[in-house]
Amino acid sequence: MRRVPEEPLVRKIEKKLTDGAENGILPIINSPIENRYSGVGVPSDIYNHGKPLNNRQQALLDKLPEYNSRAIVGKDDVSMNDLSALTAKEGVEFAMFTCGSKRLVVRGNNEHVNINSMRAMVLKMQGYKWSGHTHPGNSKIVLRSSDGDVMVLKAFNQNVSVIYNSVGEYQTFTKDT
Amino acid sequence: MVTGRLFKKYMNEIKEYCAENSLSFDRLCKSPCCFDNEQLIIQRNEIDREKGKLGLMDNIPIPSTLEIYLENGRLRFVQTDITRKYLGVSEEYRFVTMPKAAVA
Numbered sequence: 001m002r003r004v005p006e007e008p009l010v011r012k013i014e015k016k017l018t019d020g021a022e023n024g025i026l027p028i029i030n031s032p033i034e035n036r037y038s039g040v041g042v043p044s045d046i047y048n049h050g051k052p053l054n055n056r057q058q059a060l061l062d063k064l065p066e067y068n069s070r071a072i073v074g075k076d077d078v079s080m081n082d083l084s085a086l087t088a089k090e091g092v093e094f095a096m097f098t099c100g101s102k103r104l105v106v107r108g109n110n111e112h113v114n115i116n117s118m119r120a121m122v123l124k125m126q127g128y129k130w131s132g133h134t135h136p137g138n139s140k141i142v143l144r145s146s147d148g149d150v151m152v153l154k155a156f157n158q159n160v161s162v163i164y165n166s167v168g169e170y171q172t173f174t175k176d177t
Numbered sequence: 178m179v180t181g182r183l184f185k186k187y188m189n190e191i192k193e194y195c196a197e198n199s200l201s202f203d204r205l206c207k208s209p210c211c212f213d214n215e216q217l218i219i220q221r222n223e224i225d226r227e228k229g230k231l232g233l234m235d236n237i238p239i240p241s242t243l244e245i246y247l248e249n250g251r252l253r254f255v256q257t258d259i260t261r262k263y264l265g266v267s268e269e270y271r272f273v274t275m276p277k278a279a280v281a
Binding site for chain 1: 178179180181206207208209210211212213216218220222223224225226228229230231232233234235236237238239241
């Protein structure tokens with residue numbers, strides 16, 4: 001039987017990488033410069049280095065121009081990390097509530113969000129769960145919950161929720177029993 | 178209600194610390210808390226309902242009664258000026274419930 005000559009190893013690897021790139025796999029290997037880390041949309045880089053929001057975050061912010069603005073968006077269109085980025089950019093609190101496939105985002109000011117226990121109960125009756133909220137600042141101290149946070153958690157009859165700060169750190173908080 | 182990975186993993190150490198320092202582990206467990214993988218902040222277990230009515234318009238954190246930090250694989254406990262008031266146990270309770278070694 002005639003033996004087919006083997007391809008050199010280097011050529012084999014090159015061919016694999018090229019094929020992968022054409023299929024959308026490993027494109028970063030062929031264009032490492034274009035894919036370098038930019039910090040866009042990353043809470044800590046927005047807060048510490050003034051990097052801009054990404055397009056998704058900017059679109060959400062455009063819907064929330066002032067205190068007490070509310071926006072309902074799809075579940076996949078916003079995450080708590082995005083709210084942390086908005087807080088890093090604007091220096092104000094945001095709260096997020098989830099009902100099925102939609103999310104309600106409420107803008108606050110630098111000290112609070114306009115949600116009290118009564119409003120929380122109304123949101124619960126509408127089927128919302130409290131996903132979390134943000135506190136402006138870059139320390140872990142700002143991640144601690146207040147009496148009001150715990151009362152809102154009770155109003156939602158939930159055991160836990162999260163608080164994010166301006167650099168993307170978060171802590172889970174619970175209520176008493 | 179105290180929970181989280183840190184609490185679950187180091188529950189025995191926290192229980193021992195409470196026994197050695199005459200603190201109520203039961204009260205601690207019933208307290209609200211904030212936690213991540215590196216710290217567990219136990220907060221006052223009596224919610225101020227008047228302040229609580231403000232909901233997210235109240236931005237003053239609940240005072241902590243015990244702070245537990247994970248540093249280099251070991252726990253560091255920090256008591257505050259209200260630790261005894263909210264987590265302390267009475268002498269009688271201590272005598273009846275604590276192991277002799279802890280009481281001594």
